[in-house]
Amino acid sequence: MQKQVKYVIVGQGITGTWMSYQLEQAGISYLLINDESIQSASSVASGVINPVTGRRIVQTWMIETLLPFAINAYKALQEKLKINIIKSSPVILLHPSEQMKDSFNYRMTHENLYLIQQDPSKWTPYFNAPHGVGGISECYWLDINEMLQAWQTYLKSKGYYINAHFNIEDLHLHENKIEWKNITAEKIIFCDGIGSMQNPYFKSLPFAPNKGEALIIKAPGLPIQNIYKNNISIIPWKADLFWVGSNYEWTYEDALPSLAFKEKMIQNLDQLLKLPYEIVDHIAGIRPTNTQRRPFIGVHPNYPQLAIINGMGTKGCSLAPYFTAQLLDHLEQGTAIETEASLERFAQILKENR
Ligand SMILES: Cc1cc2nc3c(=O)[nH]c(=O)nc-3n(C[C@H](O)[C@H](O)[C@H](O)COP(=O)(O)OP(=O)(O)OC[C@H]3O[C@@H](n4cnc5c(N)ncnc54)[C@H](O)[C@@H]3O)c2cc1C
Structure with a gap:
């Protein structure tokens, strides 16, 4: 049976979750296709929204706009799903060097x-x-996996979710609409993280994927109200577990947990933590980062049926709520997308490559 919706979304990491939430709240019809066998970056992320970053401890890009927007959005989502997603979690900075202490001061x-x-x-x-x-003082932790799972359950209960691999060969473009298998829609929105690197319409965007890993540990007695940061981050995860990471690898052989990372974390933990701990898991994922460190958001210059929101890099938790709302306004009302995040900056390269 042929199904017709206004939008098809590909991917249900944090970006696809927020994109579908925006459509849902606007009362616009959609279907979401997600391949559950792919390890998303979102499922291994620590889930931190931290307004300051880096060795110089400076504010992150647009944080004064993004932070209040994100907090309200996560609170609204947790109310809709009747679960706890977001909590305030101040950071304790355990300065790793005199230089970092001086930067802080x-x-x-x-x-x-x-x-x-x-x-x-x-x-x-x-x-x-x-x-x-x-x-x-102001930092937040999100229970991303709880959120992704609860939203997926909600989408399934509504019949808006398809667990399938999206093959671009199955996509047919017609004037003002797309067709994928038995589904037709006005537009398709790619929220598929590093999957878009294989997409012939968008692969010329300057993706520069980055591998990150984490250990999950038990550390009985360590207070769970705070995030701890030194050269590594120790983040209260679930129940009595802590997430410990991470690394930023630009070159890597595979997306699997590595022994080298594990040994390095153990060395760091042994130096830093006075309490005994036990490793219970080791996870890895690929961040959809890019050379410009800004998202890619908008509509393909040659094919108005194709939209993308990607390049969330290391900051999907704070960027996704705000920029999915901005993309929806752009698609529905033609409002402008933030210049630094807009796909328009790649219009020429996209036009030439497809
Ligand atoms: C170790 C680590 C720690 C991190 N910590 C943080 C943090 O604390 N705070 C923060 O803000 N960010 C953090 N990040 C970054 C964050 O994970 C990303 O910014 C964010 O998850 C990107 O979300 P996304 O939805 O765009 O992509 P993804 O989460 O990768 O989701 C893509 C989705 O698309 C689906 N998909 C892909 N291809 C196809 C296909 N062909 N067919 C169907 N479905 C498909 C996948 O199954 C997946 O569900 C971290 C990342 C890592 C690796």
């Missing part, structure tokens, strides 16, 4: 919105922190 007195001092003695029972301790 400098930022405390220059354009500081989120940094706070910490009493180091509070943390000496748990950590070796010879270079001192600082803090980030």
